Amino acid sequence: MTAHRWYVGLDIGSSTVAVATATHDAAGQVALAGCEVLPSAGVVRGEVVDAAALEQVLAAALRRVAERTGAPVERVALSVSGLHLRRVTAAAEQRTPRAVRVEADMLEALHRRALRDPRVAGVVLASVPRGCTVDGFPVVDPLAGLYGHVVRVKMEVYSIPTSYVDTRARILARLGAEVDLLMPRAMAAAEAALPASVREQGALLIDLGGTTTDVAVYLDGQIRELFSMPIGVRSVPTLGRGVTPVASGARGYPAPRTVPGGGMVDLFHRIRQRLDDLDLGWRLAGGAVLAGGGAGIDGVLGAAQRGLRIPVRLARPGGPRFSDTRTTGAVGLVLAQARLRPLEPAPEGVFGMDETLPDEFEEVEPEPPRPGLWPALGRWLREFVPLGGTD
DSSP: GGGGGGGGEEEEOOEEEEEEEEETTSSSEEEEEEEEEEOOOOHHHHHHHTHHHHHHHHHHHHHHHHHSSSSOOOOOEEEEOGOOOOEEEEEEEEEEEEEEEOOHHHHHHHHHHHHOOTOSEEEEEEEEEEEEEEEEEEEOOOOTTOOOEEEEEEEEEEEHHHHHHHHHHHHHHHHOOEEEEEEEHHHHHHHHHOOOHHHHOOOOEEEEOOOOOOEEEEETTTEEEEESSOOOOGGGGGSOOOOOOOSOOGSSOOOOOOOOOHHHHHHOOOOHHHHTTOOOOOOOOOOEEEEEEGGGGGGGGHHHHHHOOHHHHHHHTTTTBOOGGHHHHHHHHHHHHHHOOOOOOOOOOSSSTTSOOOOOOOOOOOOOOOOOOHHHHHHHHHGGOOTTOOO
C-alpha cells in the first residue's frame, strides 16, 4: 500500500507522545486504524529542551507506524500546546461613497484583511469573529439585508511563533516526514470528542496533561475561546501554594495515581471562574468533556463536576476499540487531517496486511521545513474564518 493513503497524527506532550493513524475503508470513509502511546522525552510544557531526545522518540513512533502500515510516514498532523498560542484582537473595515449591501464575500475579504494586521505574527492557527458594525452600529446578523457606508469587523486571531513550528518540522524532516497540518491541542481533542450537535449546544473540552491544561469552548458550532493554564496533574497538589517547577527529566516525575480531591477541584474551579468572567459558564448546555492523560486518573471526573458545576464525561475518541483518553488529541488530528487535507481514497480491497485494517497498536510503557507547509496552513485557516459570526 502506498504511503499517501494514510493519515498520521502526532500529539507531543511532556509525558507521552500519542500517535494515531487512519485510512479509508472499502466505502471510501475515513477509518481509524491504530493508536499508540509512548513515553516522551526532550519536551517540557511544549518547549523542546532536548531535540536529540525528542527525535529518538519520534523516530521510534514513526518506525512502529511504518511497520504496522507497511509504508513509510511522509506527512503528519501536529498538535500545538495552548501555552504557546498568541492571541491578538484585529480589525478591518471597508468604506464606500454610497451605501452598499453587506455580502458574504465582503465579510470574508475583511476577515482576511484583519489577518494581515502587523500585530499578528507567526503562523495563524485559528480566528474567531468578535463582532461586526455597519455605520458604527453593532449588528447581530450582518447578512440580514443590511446596507451601509462603513462595514467593520473585529476578530480574535490565534497564532504560534514560527520557531515552535520550525523545531518540530526540522526533526520530522530528518525522519523523512513533513508537517502539513497544525492544530491547537484542545481543538484537536474536540475533533474526536465533541460531535457537531454538542458543539451547537455549547460545550467545553479540557485536555489535562502532566504539566499543562488546554481548554477549548464551543458555541453555536464554532470555536469561541481557547486558553491554557500552566498547571497539570503533576502540580495539582501544590495549587494555592505556587506551582512546583518541573525539571527537563519529566519521565522521573510521575503523576499521582489518585489526585487529592481539593486540589483538583480547585483547578476546575479556576476554569469555571474564567468561563464566568467571559459570560460563558451558563451557556454550555452540552457540558464538558475531559481528555488527555490526566483524564484517566481516579477522582478526576468527580472533581470536575464539583468544580465546573456542569455535566462532565470522559472522552471516548475512537469508540470501544480506541478509548484511551491519552490518544484523544492524536485521533482528532487524523480526523481533521482527513477533513481539511483529504487524500484520494484507496481502491476497494487495497489496505495491505491481508486487505484489512491493521489491528490496534499495542501500548508501550535543524533541516528546514519541507516545501508545502505554509500553503497547507493557509488551507487549514479557511476553516476558522466563519462568515457573519458575532458574539
